[in-house]
Amino acid sequence: MGLFSAWRYFERVDQIPVAELAAAGVTCVLIDRDNTCVPRDAKVAPPAVSAWLDEVRAAGIKTCVVSNNFHGSQVEKSARELGCEVVHHAMKPAPFALRRALSLMGATADEAVMIGDQVFTDVVAGNLAGVRTILVRPQSRRDLWYTHIMRVGERLVLRGKTFEDGGER
Numbered sequence: 001m002g003l004f005s006a007w008r009y010f011e012r013v014d015q016i017p018v019a020e021l022a023a024a025g026v027t028c029v030l031i032d033r034d035n036t037c038v039p040r041d042a043k044v045a046p047p048a049v050s051a052w053l054d055e056v057r058a059a060g061i062k063t064c065v066v067s068n069n070f071h072g073s074q075v076e077k078s079a080r081e082l083g084c085e086v087v088h089h090a091m092k093p094a095p096f097a098l099r100r101a102l103s104l105m106g107a108t109a110d111e112a113v114m115i116g117d118q119v120f121t122d123v124v125a126g127n128l129a130g131v132r133t134i135l136v137r138p139q140s141r142r143d144l145w146y147t148h149i150m151r152v153g154e155r156l157v158l159r160g161k162t163f164e165d166g167g168e169r
């Protein structure tokens, strides 16, 4: 599997079947904040996302937000609202923050999954840390200016990839 390839692809976080994560031996979910949990044009996560995270924890899987966002207090507030642990200033695609999150959660790389909306930060960081990755579509079209530039390369990398739609829940 290449550096830019994710393990699975889903349209939205809340469409990822929790039972399949558990069956795949996942005990720890590391999850990006911006445009994965909280849309760039909003301050709070949609109810479906927070309900999904509750469902993950009900299955005995630990959850930790891993965010590059420089506004640490905003990230901490979201993590608290979502019931997740948090590692901010993550500097993804560097793998260090993921390793820090794993040790915080008491999980090994092979029992974790990194979920995010960007190939060149979330997926690459996961692959460098030896963690399986799930790429979701960004929740909002609003992105930081440099993310818009990365999206151009991302479209090339994602050509021909199918995003699973878990169906209506």
Ligand SMILES: [Mg+2]
Residues within 6 Å of the ligand: 032, 033, 034, 035, 036, 116, 117, 118
């Ligand atoms: Mg993001």
